[in-house]
Amino acid sequence: MKESVGTTGLILNEPLLWEKGKKGRCGFSLPRRDVESFPLDQELTAEGPDFPDLSEVDVVRHYTRLSQWNFGVDTGMYPLGSCTMKYSPKTNEKQASLSGFSGAHPLLPASLSQGALKIMFELEQYLAEITGMDAITLQPAAGAHGELTGMLVIYAFHKKKGAQRSKIIVPDTAHGTNPASAALCGYRPVPVRSNEQGILSVEAIAEVMDEDTAGIMVTNPNTLGLFEENSQAIADLVHAKGGLVYCDGANVNAVMGMVKMGNIGVDVMQLNLHKTFSTPHGGGGPGSGPVCVKKHLESFLPVPRVVEENGRYLLVENYPESVGKVSAFHGSVGVMLKAYSYIRSMGPKNLKRASQLAVLNANYIKERLKGTLHLPYDRPCMHECVFSDKHQATQKVATLDMAKRLMDYGFHPPTVYFPLVVHGAIMVEPTETESKEEIDQFIEAFKAIVNEAKEAPDLLHDAPKSCKVRRLDETTAARKPCLAG
Amino acid sequence: MLYLPHTREDIASMLQVVGVDDLDDLFSTVPEDCRCKGDLNLPEPLTEWELNDHMAALSNSVAVSPEYKVFMGAGSYEHFIPASVSYLLGRSEFVTCYTPYQPEMSQGTLQAIYEYQTLAARLLGMEIATASHYDGATALAESLLMAIRVTRRRKVAVSRLIHPLYRRVVQTYFEPTGYEVVELGYLESGVTDLTGLDDVDDLAAVAVQSPNFFGCIENLRAIGEVAHDKKALFVASFTEALAYGLLKNPGSQGADIVAGEGQSLGIPSSFGGPALGMLASRKKFMRSLPGRLVGQTKDLDGKRGFVLTLATREQHIRREKATSNICTNNSLCALAAAMYMASVGEAGIRELARLNYDKAEYLKKELKNAGFTIRFDNPTFNEFVVEFPEGFKTTYERLLEKKIVAGLSLAPFYPELANHSLLCVTETRSKEDMDALVREVKS
Numbered sequence: 046m047k048e049s050v051g052t053t054g055l056i057l058n059e060p061l062l063w064e065k066g067k068k069g070r071c072g073f074s075l076p077r078r079d080v081e082s083f084p085l086d087q088e089l090t091a092e093g094p095d096f097p098d099l100s101e102v103d104v105v106r107h108y109t110r111l112s113q114w115n116f117g118v119d120t121g122m123y124p125l126g127s128c129t130m131k132y133s134p135k136t137n138e139k140q141a142s143l144s145g146f147s148g149a150h151p152l153l154p155a156s157l158s159q160g161a162l163k164i165m166f167e168l169e170q171y172l173a174e175i176t177g178m179d180a181i182t183l184q185p186a187a188g189a190h191g192e193l194t195g196m197l198v199i200y201a202f203h204k205k206k207g208a209q210r211s212k213i214i215v216p217d218t219a220h221g222t223n224p225a226s227a228a229l230c231g232y233r234p235v236p237v238r239s240n241e242q243g244i245l246s247v248e249a250i251a252e253v254m255d256e257d258t259a260g261i262m263v264t265n266p267n268t269l270g271l272f273e274e275n276s277q278a279i280a281d282l283v284h285a286k287g288g289l290v291y292c293d294g295a296n297v298n299a300v301m302g303m304v305k306m307g308n309i310g311v312d313v314m315q316l317n318l319h320k321t322f323s324t325p326h327g328g329g330g331p332g333s334g335p336v337c338v339k340k341h342l343e344s345f346l347p348v349p350r351v352v353e354e355n356g357r358y359l360l361v362e363n364y365p366e367s368v369g370k371v372s373a374f375h376g377s378v379g380v381m382l383k384a385y386s387y388i389r390s391m392g393p394k395n396l397k398r399a400s401q402l403a404v405l406n407a408n409y410i411k412e413r414l415k416g417t418l419h420l421p422y423d424r425p426c427m428h429e430c431v432f433s434d435k436h437q438a439t440q441k442v443a444t445l446d447m448a449k450r451l452m453d454y455g456f457h458p459p460t461v462y463f464p465l466v467v468h469g470a471i472m473v474e475p476t477e478t479e480s481k482e483e484i485d486q487f488i489e490a491f492k493a494i495v496n497e498a499k500e501a502p503d504l505l506h507d508a509p510k511s512c513k514v515r516r517l518d519e520t521t522a523a524r525k526p527c528l529a530g
Numbered sequence: 531m532l533y534l535p536h537t538r539e540d541i542a543s544m545l546q547v548v549g550v551d552d553l554d555d556l557f558s559t560v561p562e563d564c565r566c567k568g569d570l571n572l573p574e575p576l577t578e579w580e581l582n583d584h585m586a587a588l589s590n591s592v593a594v595s596p597e598y599k600v601f602m603g604a605g606s607y608e609h610f611i612p613a614s615v616s617y618l619l620g621r622s623e624f625v626t627c628y629t630p631y632q633p634e635m636s637q638g639t640l641q642a643i644y645e646y647q648t649l650a651a652r653l654l655g656m657e658i659a660t661a662s663h664y665d666g667a668t669a670l671a672e673s674l675l676m677a678i679r680v681t682r683r684r685k686v687a688v689s690r691l692i693h694p695l696y697r698r699v700v701q702t703y704f705e706p707t708g709y710e711v712v713e714l715g716y717l718e719s720g721v722t723d724l725t726g727l728d729d730v731d732d733l734a735a736v737a738v739q740s741p742n743f744f745g746c747i748e749n750l751r752a753i754g755e756v757a758h759d760k761k762a763l764f765v766a767s768f769t770e771a772l773a774y775g776l777l778k779n780p781g782s783q784g785a786d787i788v789a790g791e792g793q794s795l796g797i798p799s800s801f802g803g804p805a806l807g808m809l810a811s812r813k814k815f816m817r818s819l820p821g822r823l824v825g826q827t828k829d830l831d832g833k834r835g836f837v838l839t840l841a842t843r844e845q846h847i848r849r850e851k852a853t854s855n856i857c858t859n860n861s862l863c864a865l866a867a868a869m870y871m872a873s874v875g876e877a878g879i880r881e882l883a884r885l886n887y888d889k890a891e892y893l894k895k896e897l898k899n900a901g902f903t904i905r906f907d908n909p910t911f912n913e914f915v916v917e918f919p920e921g922f923k924t925t926y927e928r929l930l931e932k933k934i935v936a937g938l939s940l941a942p943f944y945p946e947l948a949n950h951s952l953l954c955v956t957e958t959r960s961k962e963d964m965d966a967l968v969r970e971v972k973s
Contacts, residue, residue: 326628
C-alpha cells in the first residue's frame with residue numbers, strides 16, 4: 046500500500062478564549078465618534094458582558110490553531126454516508142460574498158433587490174426542472190426544516206379537505222429526522238420495515254395505509270443506498286386512500302438527470318442544497334432545505350413567493366392558504382447563491398454526470414470491499430453503500446474501532462451505526478468529487494485496518510492516536526454536563 | 531469539468547470492477563418507467579470567468595452600502611465586520627466539515643462552539659446557550675414549545691411588539707399543535723401592555739422582545755415578575771444582540787429562556803440569511819432544550835476535549851419524542867459570532883453599543899428639531915418610530931433616487947400606524963449621512 050496520508054503533523058495547543066487576553070487589549074477598530082453623547086438612564090444599563098479582551102493577533106492565532114484540529118473536505122476524503130460531503134467549489138464562496146448580496150437588507154423594496162430576487166426565482170426553476178416538481182419554496186433553512194415545512198403543507202392539505210388525519214408512515218430506511226419532523230405536526234409515525242432486499246414492498250405499505258394516515262415519508266434513494274423500486278406503485282396505493290407522498294430528497298445526488306421524483310408519484314419533497322448542490326456544511330450548518338411540491342399543493346407554500354412579472358421580480362404575500370412563514374425572512378440566501386453558482390457552473394450534462402460518477406464511486410467501493418467487510422445487501426447501490434462489522438465480531442472489534450482507526454490513516458470515517466436496520470452499520474458515501482486514486486487509498490486503508498483487527502486489535506481499540514485528542518469520555522459529558530465555561 | 535476528477539480510463543477500469551458496461555447500466559435497479567427521458571432543461575455551463583461577470587452584474591443591481599445609505603433595521607442590522615473575522619471564518623477546515631459527529635477529528639469546531647455557547651450565555655446573562663438555531667424567529671418558536679414542555683401548560687402570551695415576522699413564524703409552528711397564542715397589545719409609550727394577561731390561565735410563557743420592534747427598551751424585570759406570578763416562564767426575545775453590550779441583559783432581569791437573533795455579531799445581512807438563532811436558558815431546563823449542545827469532557831489521557839452531548843433529547847435518538855427535529859443548525863454563523871465577540875471584547879462592545887445608542891439619539895434630536903414627531907417617549911436602542919406627514923411615500927420614493935432608504939413603513943405590520951416609519955442607525959451611518967437624511971425629508 047502507498048504511504049498513508051495520516052501523520053500527526055505539528056498540532057499546537059491552544060487554551061480557551063477567556064484563558065487568554067488582558068484588560069486593555071481590543072481586536073476591533075472602534076468606529077469614529079462623530080456625535081455627542083446623549084443622556085441614558087443608568088437604571089437601564091449594566092457593565093459590559095464578561096468577554097475576554099484580546100488583540101487581533103490573539104484572535105487570529107486562536108482560531109487558526111483551532112482550525113488545524115479540524116478535518117474538512119478540503120483536507121481529505123470525508124465519506125460520511127447520507128451527508129454528501131462533496132467538494133465545495135471556491136468560486137461559489139466568492140459569488141456569495143459579493144457585496145450586493147452579502148450587504149443586502151432583507152426588507153429592501155423589490156425595485157432595489159432585483160439581482161437577488163432573480164437568482165432566487167431562477168434557482169426555483171432549476172430545482173423544479175431537476176426534481177420534476179412544479180413549485181418551490183426556498184425559505185426552509187435546513188433539510189429537517191424542509192421536512193417540517195413539507196409536513197405543514199401536508200397538514201394544511203388535509204385540513205382544507207376537512208378531515209385531518211393522525212398518522213404518517215415512516216419506513217425503517219428513512220432519515221433519522223423524519224419522525225421528529227412529522228411529530229411537530231401532530232402526526233404519529235407508523236414504522237414500516239423494509240423487505241429482505243432493503244426496500245419497501247407494496248404489501249407492507251398496503252397493510253398499514255388507511256384513511257387516517259396522512260401519507261408516507263420515503264427517503265429515496267433510501268438510507269441503505271438503494272433505490273425504492275416500488276415507489277410508483279406505493280404512491281398509487283397511498284393516493285388511492287387519500288394520502289400524500291413525501292420524499293426526503295437528501296439523497297438526490299444519486300439521481301440528478303436520471304430520475305425526476307415528480308414523475309414517480311411524489312407530491313412533496315425537500316432538497317438539501319448543502320448536500321446535493323455543493324454548498325459547504327460549515328461544521329453543522331448553515332444549510333438550506335428548499336421544498337418542492339406538485340401543482341395541487343402550491344397554494345400552501347410559505348410566503349412571500351418570488352414572482353416574475355414582465356421581466357421584473359416581486360415578492361408576493363397574497364396566498365391565503367399558505368402555511369405562513371418558516372423563517373423570519375427568505376431563508377439562507379447566502380447558501381442559495383452558492384447552489385445557484387454551482388448549477389450554472391455545472392450545466393445539465395455535468396449534473397447528470399455527477400450523479401453517475403457518485404454512483405460509480407459507491408459501487409466500486411462496494412465491490413472492492415465486500416470481501417473484506419460484511420455487505421448485508423449485496424445489490425447494485427446508488428450513491429452510498431452500507432457494510433457492517435459482522436466479520437469482525439469474533440475479533441472483538443466493532444464498527445467504532447474501525448472508524449476511529451481510519452482517522453489515523455488520514456480519512457474521515459463513514460457514518461456509523463446508521464441506518465438502524467443494519468447492526469453495526471458502516472455507511473460509505475464517497476461522492477463524485479473523489480478521484481479513483483483517493484478511493485483506492487481509502488479501500489487499501491480499510492483493508493489494512495481489517496487486517497490489523499485480526500493481528501493487532503489493540504491498534505484499533507486505542508485509535509485514534511494522531512488526532513488532537515484521543516477517544517473522549519462521552520458518558521461523563523452527558524452525565525455531568527459542562528456546557529459553558 | 532473541474533470538480534469531476536474521473537478520466538475516461540478511470541471510468542472504464544472502475545466499470546469493469548463493478549461489472550457493467552457503461553454508466554447508465556449502474557442504474558439497473560431503477561425501473562425503466564422511473565427514468566428521465568431526455569436531458570435536463572437547464573442553461574449550459576458557464577466558465578468561471580463568465581460566472582464572475584454574470585454574478586457581478588446581478589450583485590450590482592442591489593442597493594447596498596456604501597453607495598446606498600440604508601436607515602433600516604427591523605431585525606437585520608448593518609454593522610462593521612473586521613477583516614480578521616471574515617478571513618478566519620473562511621478557513622476551510624471550519625467551512626468544509628460536517629456536524630462534529632467524530633469529535634477527535636472536529637476539536638476545532640467543538641471548542642469554538644463551546645466558546646460560542648459560553649460567550650452567548652454571558653452576553654444574555656444566562657447559564658447555558660445552545661449551539662445555534664436557524665434564525666431568531668425559529669429560536670423563539672422553539673423556545674415557546676420548550677416552555678410548553680417544561681410547564682405542561684397549553685397557552686403562550688406573545689407581545690405584539692415582538693418582530694411581526696417572528697410572530698408569524700410562531701403562528702406557523704403552533705398551527706398544527708393545538709396550543710394557543712394570546713397576543714398582548716402595547717401602551718402609548720411604546721412598550722408591552724400586560725393587562726391582556728389578567729384573565730389568561732394555563733399559561734406556559736410570557737414572551738416579550740427588548741429592545742422591542744419599535745426600538746423601545748422594555749421593563750423586563752416587571753414583566754418577568756408578572757409572568758412568574760402566573761407560574762409561567764418568562765421568555766425574552768431580541769433582534770439586536772448588540773444592545774446587551776450596553777443594556778441590562780435579560781438573565782439579570784429574571785428571564786427563564788432567551789431567544790433571538792445574533793446577526794449583528796459579525797454576520798452580514800445576506801438578504802436575511804443565513805442568520806444566527808440564539809437560544810439560552812437557565813441550567814435547570816437543560817434537558818428540555820431543543821437543538822445541538824457541546825459539552826466539555828476529557829480524553830483517555832485526561833486531556834480536555836469537547837463533544838456533542840445530551841443527544842438523548844435529539845431526533846436521531848428520541849425519534850418522534852425528541853425536543854426538536856433539528857439536525858443541521860447554523861454552526862458557522864455561531865462561529866462568526868464567537869470570533870466577533872472575542873474581537874470586540876468587553877470594553878469594545880460596550881463602547882460600540884453606546885455609539886449606536888448615541889447616533890440614534892442624534893438622529894432623533896435632528897428629526898424633532900426639523901418638526902417631525904418621535905412617536906414613543908420610551909428610551910430606545912438603535913431604532914425608533916417617527917411619524918411623517920401624510921404623503922410621505924412620495925418623499926420616500928424621491929429619497930430612493932438619492933440612494934437613501936428612509937426606514938421601514940410600519941403600515942403593513944401595524945395598520946394603526948399609517949404614516950409611521952421605523953428608522954435605524956448603527957455605527958455605520960455617519961453624522962453626514964444622518965444630516966443628509968434630515969435635510970432631504972424636510973425639503
